[in-house]
Amino acid sequence: MAWISLIVAGLCETIDVIMINEFNKKRNWQSLSLLILGFGSSFLFLTFALSTLPMGTAYAIWTGIGATGGAVVGMIFYGESKDWKRITCIAIIISAVIGLKLISS
Template identity: 70%
Template sequence: MAWISLIFAGLFEMFGVAMMNRLNQKRNWQSVVLLVLGFGASFLFLSYAMKTLPMGTAYAIWTGIGASGGALLGMFFYGESKDWKRVVCISMVLGSAIGLKLIS
């Protein structure tokens, strides 16, 4: 269950990052509320996962999902570069997160 919570934490982290971009585009209270809810849910799921998983592993995977997911969201929805070098770096981050899962 902790791993599922950690995945949800990463997904809410991605949502929070997307809402940061929305807040930069639209300065309104809905964007602020969605931003706070996204990051709040992310921290809630992360804290639940850390009751079972080692802190270093949980944090590394959470940040890996958030960073990779944020980069992918930028590439697919916000017109950021899809250069092969970026894709390789994102793959390395995800590969590291999978490696941590396999040895934990």
């Protein structure tokens, strides 16, 4: 259950990145509310995951999911570069996250 919670926390972190971008574009209460809700949800699920998983592993996976998700969302929805070097780096992050999962208990 902790791993599922960690994945949800990472996905919420991706939403946080999107909402930071949206709040910078439109400074309104809806964007701010979703930003706060996203961070709160992300930290709540991360806290639950940390009750079982090692801190270093959980934090690395949480940030890896958030960074990868933010980069992919940026490429798909915000017209950011889809250069092969960027995609290769994203693949390295995903590989590292999978590796951490495989070697962790």
